[in-house]
Amino acid sequence: MAFDAEATKRCSLMTPDAMAEADRRTIAAGTPETTLIDRAARASLRVLRSEFTRRPVTILCGPGNNGADGLRLGEMLVDAGWPIEVICLGEPPSAERHRGLDGRLRPTGTFAPGPGALVVDALFGAGLSRPVEGEARALIEKLEFAGASVLSIDLPSGIDGATGEVLGIAPQADVTVTFHRLKPGHLLGEGARRCGKVFCADIGLQYREGDASALHNAPELWRHLLANGARETHKYERGHTVVVGGPGFMGSASRLSAYGASVSGAGAVTYLAPLSSAEFAGTVFDAVMVRPMTGPEALEELAEGKASSIVIGPGMGHGALSRDCLHTALASGLPCVVDADALTLYEDEPSKLFSALHEGCVLTPHEGEFARLFKGVEGDKLSRAKAAAARCGATVLLKGSTTVIAGDGLPVINTNGSRSLATAGSGDVLAGLIGGILAQSVAPREAAAAGAWIHAEAARSAGPSLNADRLPRRIAGVIDRLVS
Ligand SMILES: NC(=O)C1=CN([C@@H]2O[C@H](COP(=O)(O)OP(=O)(O)OC[C@H]3O[C@@H](n4cnc5c(N)ncnc54)[C@H](O)[C@@H]3O)[C@@H](O)[C@H]2O)[C@@H](O)CC1
Ligand SMILES: Nc1ncnc2c1ncn2[C@@H]1O[C@H](COP(=O)(O)OP(=O)(O)O)[C@@H](O)[C@H]1O
Ligand SMILES: [K+]
Structure with missing residues (x-):
């Protein structure tokens, strides 16, 4: 849509x-x-x-x-x-x-x-x-x-x-x-x-x-796409996002993504992580389902089953399991948000990542990750995002005080951001939020645009004390106002 x-x-x-x-x-x-x-x-x-x-x-x-x-x-x-x-x-x-x-x-x-x-x-x-x-x-x-x-x-x-x-x-x-x-x-x-x-x-x-x-991002563009399927009674018909978690102490970033997904309007969120962080996640999550994994088969099983989108990268680490999971996620053909560690795993050989991506993927780099992944892509932000999307064959959301989204169709410029978003973990929440919107059958560029605006709007009236823990609750408020 x-x-x-x-x-x-x-x-x-x-x-x-x-x-x-x-x-x-x-x-x-x-x-x-x-x-x-x-x-x-x-x-x-x-x-x-x-x-x-x-x-x-x-x-x-x-x-x-x-x-x-x-x-x-x-x-x-x-x-x-x-x-x-x-x-x-x-x-x-x-x-x-x-x-x-x-x-x-x-x-x-x-x-x-x-x-x-x-x-x-x-x-x-x-x-x-x-x-x-x-x-x-x-x-x-x-x-x-x-x-x-x-x-x-x-x-x-x-x-x-x-x-x-x-x-x-x-x-x-x-x-x-x-x-x-x-x-x-x-x-x-x-x-x-x-x-x-x-x-x-x-x-x-x-x-x-x-x-x-290009387009100036605004809710009137995509508001009608939110809460699609709200009349369906079954939770999985409202979309099911799988957030891939990282090991041990690195799990917190992916937990923030899971919170972002859980307020997106998707019907279900599963947090899939190595035992070391799944055990802890099980004690803090209520609405988010937790599943431990020892290998990528667990992700494959979910992807072939009830999952409708995957969020991969935040706090994932650069180990062998991370590589396997990334391959499994991309090979599943499901809409995927590729963020953080998933962007930098292949920074020395980006063509390996690019050849595995498909048009249902949304890459969400900040400027640092962008520079490492898209070497030689220079110029103004709009041109760079467009060139990167063309190079990797997926949607690219380039973060910053102004965020640019380029993919299929006209690129979108998002400008409602504020400085209070520049806080550790807010990007992890954004990745989860976009994953949750993708799970609801919204196309990648549209989901990225909706996610970027809602995420920024949630922080707009906040003061400098805003942290990523409190962002999901505000996002929930923004979404509820948009669809009411
Ligand atoms: N829809 C529109 O585009 C309309 C445009 N209008 C006005 O027309 C403007 C565009 O008019 P123009 O196309 O005549 O362009 P400008 O008036 O912006 O500038 C062009 C003139 O400046 C010179 N010039 C350009 N860069 C220079 C530089 N660095 N140093 C010295 N000279 C330089 C050019 O040689 C040319 O003479 C718009 O910005 C707007 O203000 C309005 O009058 C009405 C409708
Ligand atoms: N000065 C700013 N004004 C508006 N938005 C910002 C600003 N700085 C960062 N952001 C936004 O905050 C988020 C930060 O994401 P990221 O850099 O990935 O942080 P983290 O990895 O800590 O989560 C992005 O959505 C970005 O667009
Ligand atoms: K002028």
């Missing part, structure tokens, strides 16, 4: 190129470019007035349509009686087209923003094509220590809308107003940090199938 089709349109992220194409299409269909600029400026004005009180405004305008939006906004601010000045890169605008700015144009050398001022950054947006240098760079450098507020139109100038990377230099905006759809660069890397509060305004562009390059 897939993402909701209408939500997919709403959650689409478009590259600058796709946005320029949508722009051209709309103009070709009869909307003049000046009308689009007018709408973009009006939307910027609305945001500016809602976010800032009246104060002196300096508008920095570039040579393209980002600058044209800035010029038009300037005229609107003059009409509204705001004190403004306009600084243009290169050729000044034609006096005929911008009579409203008479007497407000200043040379670039005069730019000296004060602490109480508002600077509108309309230098470059979607058309940024090379690193920012020279006069433009000097203007942005002056912003760094000025203490002025910054409203960026479309993107902070210098942020690559496709990747979130800084090309040369980019200001730190307080507010960014963009149009039609967000771009990946609003959500990734430095882009996510520099945009400040982001507003997206409708300016009457048509959405077309194929416009999107």
Whole structure:
């Protein structure tokens, strides 16, 4: 089962190129470019007035349509009686087209923003094509220590809308107003940090199938997939996750995964571990079933029987039994979450792991595991996750403050994470949660997206004291609210 089709349109992220194409299409269909600029400026004005009180405004305008939006906004601010000045890169605008700015144009050398001022950054947006240098760079450098507020139109100038990377230099905006759809660069890397509060305004562009390059994760995409089969009476028809545990003291990570799976909505969770940790697990688990194993046959038996997904890796260790279990898990063909030790077992010969993976697998590396497993895969986070998924033939969920999921279909960017998630064991809980959602017949990319959002949402309102022990209870609350 897939993402909701209408939500997919709403959650689409478009590259600058796709946005320029949508722009051209709309103009070709009869909307003049000046009308689009007018709408973009009006939307910027609305945001500016809602976010800032009246104060002196300096508008920095570039040579393209980002600058044209800035010029038009300037005229609107003059009409509204705001004190403004306009600084243009290169050729000044034609006096005929911008009579409203008479007497407000200043040379670039005069730019000296004060602490109480508002600077509108309309230098470059979607058309940024090379690193920012020279006069433009000097203007942005002056912003760094000025203490002025910054409203960026479309993107902070210098942020690559496709990747979130800084090309040369980019200001730190307080507010960014963009149009039609967000771009990946609003959500990734430095882009996510520099945009400040982001507003997206409708300016009457048509959405077309194929416009999107990625999706911004949100419950409306996958909420309908949760609690599937809730009307079934039998626990195993609601999905049965097997969490493979590690030996002795290493068992705690896999127990956290089992807790994550047990609040996922799956009907049953079995914790399968070597005797040394199964015995202890039996004394702490109630709802989770515990089975000891001496060899991979125990996993094989469950996989051929009632299991509908497997979580393997957290606290598993790198011993011979771990290798055997990993092979058994992957050979079963069941949906599998491959995390932690299962990712690093084959770091010296990753092709061995990749050839055993199948399209029902979800790999959940953090940056360190990713670098070891996908050597030579470089670039922005979105490109890396996509390249890794293509290389290994499975879904890859690359963790971090922004999490990117790439697999079958458009990649998904998850942004509701907070620092309180950066606590030992929270990734183990996530692996279990995704395993539990996979067990409910949700496709891998969809299960990973749902798991990442729910996991982050559970921590969102938490303070720094949140630990992984308390995360499952919060996850349960989030899921119950989503499906009620
Ligand atoms: N749907 C849309 O795409 C719409 C776009 N609009 C605005 O139009 C913008 C895109 O306009 P453009 O395509 O004209 O592009 P931009 O205005 O973002 O920039 C392109 C111009 O900047 C120059 N340039 C690029 N990188 C530079 C650098 N590093 N140093 C110096 N000069 C550089 C280019 O040579 C070109 O002249 C959007 O960001 C948005 O603000 C709105 O007006 C209306 C609708
Ligand atoms: N600064 C952060 N902001 C938001 N989420 C974060 C941040 N740091 C880590 N996370 C999330 O916390 C989890 C940590 O997982 P992981 O690194 O595997 O930790 P562990 O191995 O201790 O469980 C991941 O889901 C990751 O996306
Ligand atoms: K800009």
